[in-house]
Amino acid sequence: MESKTFLDSLPTNFRHEKSFFNKKNLFELEKLSNLSDLDINEIQTKSPLCSLNNLKKIRAIAIFKKEIAISPPEAYLLLHCGIGSIKSLSLSTPYELERKIGRLERSLRVKVGTEITFSLLKKWIIKAKQIN
Template sequence: MKSETFLDFLPSNFRHEKSFFIKNNLTDFENLSNLSEQDINEIQRKSSLCTLNNLKKIRAIALFKKEIGISPPQAYLLLHCGISSIKSLSLSTPHELQSKIGRLERILKVKNETGTTYSLLKEWIKKASQIEKSI
C-alpha cells in the first residue's frame, strides 16, 4: 500500500511540479511552505515545465496547512476564491468567504465536498488575524 504525501491531492495540471518535488524529495508541507521567491525561481530554472503560478499555489497551500491547519483541498478552494495568503484571509469575513465559495459552486455547477461551514471559516479568519498581529 502506497503512503500518501502532501502532494497527492494535487490535480493533474500540477504533474510537472509534483514530479519535480518527488524527484527532489520535497514532499513535506513544512519544506514547501518555507520556499522563498529565490527557491521558486531556481526550481523554475531547473525545470522549465514547472510554472511560477503553480509553484506559488503549492507554497500557499502548504502555508495554509502549516500555519492555520487548513486541509489541502480546503486551501485549494480558498485559492480559487481569490484568497492566496494569510493576510488576505485575515482581511476577509466569513460571510464574504461563504459567498465566494457559493458563487464558485454555482459557476462550476458542483457542490464542494470540503465541509467548509460558517463557523470553520470564522475560525480560520481568527487564526489568520492572530498570525498577522504577531508578525
C-alpha cells in the first residue's frame, strides 16, 4: 500500500504544483510550510505552469496543517472564506467563520463535505491566538 503524502490530499487544481514538488522530492509538510516568497517566486520562474497563487495556497494549507492540525480540505475551505493566515484566523470569531462558510455553501450551492462544527471553529481560533 502506498503511503499518502500531504500533497496527495490537495485538490486536483494543484496538479502542476504537485507534479513540480514530487519531481523535486519536496513533499514534507515542514519544508512546504517554510517556503519563503523568494522560494515561491523561483519555483514559479522555473516552472511556469505553477501558479503563484496556488503555490501560496499550498504554503498556507501546510502552515494550517502543521501549526493548528487543520486538515487540507478544511484549510482549503478557510482560504476560500478569506482566511489566509494564522493571524487572520486568530482575529476571527467562530460566528464570523460559520457565517462565511454558510455563505460559501449557498453561493456554490453545495454542502461542504467536512464536518465543521462551531466548537471546532472555536478550537482553531484559540490555537491560532496562542500561536500569534
